[in-house]
Amino acid sequence: MSLLTEGAELARPAGADARAEPSLAGVGDYIALLKPRVMSLVVFTALVGLVVAPGHLNPVLGFISLLCIAVGAGAAGALNMWYDADIDAVMARTAARPIPAGRVAPGEALGFGMTLAGGSVVVLGLAANWVAAGILAFTIFFYVAIYTMWLKRSTPQNIVIGGAAGAFPPMIGWAVTTGGLGVESIVLFLIIFFWTPPHFWALSLWRAGDYARAGVPMLPVVAGEAETRRQILIYSLVLAPLGALPWMLGHAGVLYGATALGMGAGMVALAIRVKRESGLTGAKQLFGFSILYLFVLFAVLLADDRLAHLLGRTV
């Protein structure tokens, strides 16, 4: 298989034959391939999409569906690490990952990722429905083929377009419950889609050297810091009102609306600081706050929905 061979050659550490020794991979290395931290955010946003969607879902089927979404996200992470092993090896943040470190052979990661990807899609189709399974399959394809293999190494807009992969999980959750797509799920998609650029570009501001060494055309590398800071502010200004859209459209209550507007104001305030300063303090604060922003927004959306059900109001 040419892809396997190519990946193996790219990932092989200099001067080492990755397959010469029996595997030293531990269970933890295979868990690391699944990118558990990314997976946790995927599962959480999918859970919110699943719960706030109209209709009833058997809890066991809901749990199995979330498990499938988690495994599918992990599979995408493993395939990403398989393909990116060469650039991971030259970046400080990723050099210790299982493949560049030589603990997992590239072919093993590829097989692991493909097996989990296929398994998660099929089981989700059987447990929930084939619309949800189809979106999960497309998400894995989009992350691996469109983002990892194509966009990441070819355009500074890589994480803008590629961010769609991370925005699909609430739509999958919604489809699990309803068997289709709704305006509400598209709004949740848009929130994560417009959240991704300021989140990743804040990180890339202090990792620009890493990306430059690896030849990844991240915005600060290609367009410079000033332009990146400007783009962060623009996307934050779009994100702030967008975050409140579920409330504006009547899909969520005042609790969510107030939280979204408050957190959105926080994002914009930090983005303005990032734009004005020349150091990295603001960028690091924005990166941390952006994670909190998404978590709080989805958590409050979930709480608001449960509260609405409890009080018997229709929002």
Add this chain to the structure above:
Amino acid sequence: MSVMVHDNGHDDEDGVVLTDEQKRRQRARSIAIAVALGALVLVFFLLTIVKVGLHPGRLAP
């Protein structure tokens, strides 16, 4: 490939001999695979029970 070499310089005909660390990690991987397979069996069992419970008529001849 780790191959045991005797004092007389000939390779051991038993082939690859794993170090203790390699054996320990191989065992851990085997246990993880067993747990994953067990979980898969449980998932399919629960799926079947729930699906049959939701649509009992589908089993009617």
